[in-house]
Amino acid sequence: MSDPVLRSVHVHPVKALRALDRAEAEVQPWGLAHDRRWAVVDARGTVMTQRRHPRLALATAEPLADGGLRLSAPGREPLVVPVPEPSVTVSTDVFDTPVETVPAGDAAAAWFSAFLETDARLVHLDAPEHRRPVDPAYALPGETVSLADGYPLLVTSAASLDALNALIARGDHASEGPLPMSRFRPNLVVGGSEPWAEDGWTRLTVGEVTFRVAKPCGRCVVTTTDQTTARRGKEPLRTLGAHRKLNGKLVFGQNLVPEHRGTVRVGDPVKILD
Helix, strand or coil, X not given: CCCCEEEEEEECCECCCCCEEECEXXXXXXXXXXXXXXXXXXXXXXXXXCCCCHHHHHCEEEECCCCCEEEEECCEEEEEECCCCCCCCEEEEECCEEEEEEECCHHHHHHHHHHHCCCCEEEECCCCCCCCECXXXXXXXXXXXXXXXXXXXXXXXXXHHHHHHHHHHCCCCHHHCCCCHHHHCCCEEEECCCCCHHHHCCEEEECCEEEEEEEEEECCHHHHECCCCCCXXXXXXXXHHHHCEECCEEEEEEXXXXXXXXXXXXXXXXXXCC
């Protein structure tokens, strides 16, 4: 087994939309630059995710140099959305936690409402340094997070995916595999480690950046969603339920909190400190 390296980097400019591959990314205290600083919300202000709206996987948001977005999706004309002025904020419900965000305007709302065929709005997290704290059970004082599910970054292992796919191949839904890593929507993918080695990681460096492992990542129905078609199956939840259950959660990957700023690049060495 070779020394672990960073195999790929992924950002999700709008929460729940298609992931973008990057050769490198800036690590900020609340997550990667351009990762989950925007989200789609329903008429009540609740964040919309692929849990209930798998069609979100078909839409793409490309970040622009000025911080805005270019939205594209099947059947829709592309739309450029500027960063909204934070003169007015609205309360956004992110998994039962209120977070102040800035509405992106009527054009973006109409675009997402037409695409999803339900009332929807786009919102922007203008000040991640103080809008949303990380769960205090796993955080140090002052740590914050973007509009990600709960933690600044998610790391997964290529070897663990290979091991999971081998288990799927022996199960009742073998025809659904092998699954790509996109099902798990990570930020960082490590290659060259042993399968499930990440279960024992507590602190690591990726290139020039050091991270603390907060907790294993509990998985949900989003992992059963094909990220290219939005169709759903049974895997990997069936196999995770049989082989990867921890404290009542089906786990794959680890949630990370960065200890400082820096840049991570594909090919960076990964060193396990603890």
